[in-house]
Amino acid sequence: MRKSILSILILGCLFSTSANCFKFGEMSPFIVFEVNSNPNSTWKAARYPHFEKMTREQLLGHLGSLDEPDWVKLPTKEFDPNANADPIPEFFDAREQWPNCQSIKLIRDQSTCGSCWAFAATETFSDRICIASNQTLQTSISSEDLLECCADYCGMGCKGGYPSAAWGYMKRQGVSTGGLYGDDTSCKPYIFPPCDHHVTGQYQPCGPIQPTPQCVKECNSEYTQNTYEKDLHFASQTYSIKQNVQAIQREIMAHGPVQASFKVAADFLTYKSGVYIRNPKLKYEGGHSVKIIGWGKEGNTPYWLIANSWNEDWGEKGLFRMLRGRNECGIEAQIVAGLP
Numbered sequence: 001m002r003k004s005i006l007s008i009l010i011l012g013c014l015f016s017t018s019a020n021c022f023k024f025g026e027m028s029p030f031i032v033f034e035v036n037s038n039p040n041s042t043w044k045a046a047r048y049p050h051f052e053k054m055t056r057e058q059l060l061g062h063l064g065s066l067d068e069p070d071w072v073k074l075p076t077k078e079f080d081p082n083a084n085a086d087p088i089p090e091f092f093d094a095r096e097q098w099p100n101c102q103s104i105k106l107i108r109d110q111s112t113c114g115s116c117w118a119f120a121a122t123e124t125f126s127d128r129i130c131i132a133s134n135q136t137l138q139t140s141i142s143s144e145d146l147l148e149c150c151a152d153y154c155g156m157g158c159k160g161g162y163p164s165a166a167w168g169y170m171k172r173q174g175v176s177t178g179g180l181y182g183d184d185t186s187c188k189p190y191i192f193p194p195c196d197h198h199v200t201g202q203y204q205p206c207g208p209i210q211p212t213p214q215c216v217k218e219c220n221s222e223y224t225q226n227t228y229e230k231d232l233h234f235a236s237q238t239y240s241i242k243q244n245v246q247a248i249q250r251e252i253m254a255h256g257p258v259q260a261s262f263k264v265a266a267d268f269l270t271y272k273s274g275v276y277i278r279n280p281k282l283k284y285e286g287g288h289s290v291k292i293i294g295w296g297k298e299g300n301t302p303y304w305l306i307a308n309s310w311n312e313d314w315g316e317k318g319l320f321r322m323l324r325g326r327n328e329c330g331i332e333a334q335i336v337a338g339l340p
Contacts, residue, residue: 025052031267034279042301042323043274048198050205051269056285059269061209062197062310064114064160065261065287065334072165074336077239079247088249093294093305094127094257101130102138104257104293107318108180109311110143111192112206117154117161118146119309120259120289121336122178125170125235127291129340131256141233142178142188146170149215157212163259163289167238167338174232176219184222187231197310198269235338243333245325249295255339260306261289262322262331275303275321278329292335295324304331 028047035045051059094104103126110119122141129139147157150169155161169175178188191213195206218228225231241251241258251258263284268276275298294305303321312318322328 025054027266028052028270031279031282032270035267035270041274042298043276043321044272045267045270046272047270049200050196050198058112058206058208060160060286061112061114061158062110062206063264063286063288064110064116064158065289066117066155066160066162067287068162068164072162072168074164074167074238074240076242077247077251079242079244079250081246086253088246088253091294091296092249092253093296094252095293097253098127098131098135098256100135101127101256103127103130103140106140107307107312108143108190108309109194110309111181111190111195111210112208113147113158113192113210113212114156114160115143115147115158116289116309117163117166117261118143118150120261120291121163121166121170122146122175123291123307123309124257124259124337125175125233125340128256128338129233132340139233140177140179140183140186141170142176142186142190144178144190144213145176145188148188148213149173149217151212151215158210159212160287163261163334163336164238164240167235167259167336170233171235171238171338174234176228176231177233184220187219187223187226187228188216189220194311197314199313201313203311203313233340235340238338239336241335241337243327243335245332248292248332248335251335251337252292252294255337257291257293257307258335258337259289260292260304260331261287261334262329264288265329268329271315271320273316274298275301275323276328277323284329293319296321 151157154165176187179186183189265282302324
């Protein structure tokens with residue numbers, strides 16, 4: 001059987017002593033060619049100059065989910081498959097199920113900070129507050145406040161964090177409101193501006209990883225609705241979801257989107273559209289945390305519908321789809337959530 005150029009590169013790397021053998025920029029054209037020339041591929045790839053020029057440290061600044069130690073892990077929510085007789089639909093989109101919850105439709109941008117762990121947690125919590133209020137409360141929970149003030153307990157701030165610890169902090173300490181960069185109508189908006197992660201677009205190119213901001217427990221001067229202490233929102237319950245597709249689906253149907261983490265391989269950085277399935281030959285580069293908002297099926301391929309935090313210019317208008325039912329890249333084994 002004729003080996004692909006990518007396979008030859010990977011095989012050669014196995015016997016290489018170079019610590020920099022795998023440079024994404026060098027592999028990218030081969031990855032894109034292999035994905036797009038495969039008639040059985042479920043997704044399309046593209047070359048992105050910004051990603052190709054990044055150092056490994058810069059790449060990790062676009063991710064940020066760390067492997068969790070046992071002491072931060074949340075209790076697993078009990079799942080009874082017979083507790084709810086409602087059928088699970090073939091297609092589900094939280095944006096359509098709760099159309100008045102604006103936060104579900106919003107795509108945020110973590111900029112050049114490995115704060116995906118904070119973004120996915122606060123995005124999910126914002127959605128769940130709206131859903132629990134029968135779609136009346138349009139609350140944006142602050143990624144900035146969680147990033148700043150849980151940096152030590154939650155991990156390393158802009159150099160990554162633990163999603164479970166983020167939910168534990170929101171339960172014990174609470175997190176203020178906070179919208180996108182420049183949104184002074186909230187207590188603590190995100191301080192890093194959006195940037196172009198992969199293409200030349202409407203923003204400035206993303207640069208080096210930013211330092212983690214200092215924790216400041218006060219609202220911006222333009223926000224007069226509440227003091228910081230009165231602005232805090234708390235989770236009443238926090239938990240992980242069993243590695244079971246039906247359990248994850250029923251959790252989303254009952255309470256809204258969930259936070260998920262997965263391992264990122266080099267080919268994910270070339271994602272353009274379709275249902276992503278990792279090339280098993282590629283090693284993992286780091287961890288990323290995102291928000292699952294639904295599921296569906298394209299042809300015979302089941303998928304999760306997922307919101308990323310690399311702004312709306314990335315992927316399918318800020319979203320991507322990943323294979324469902326096979327714990328692709330570990331995504332079904334690392335689901336956490338909570339209730340307001």
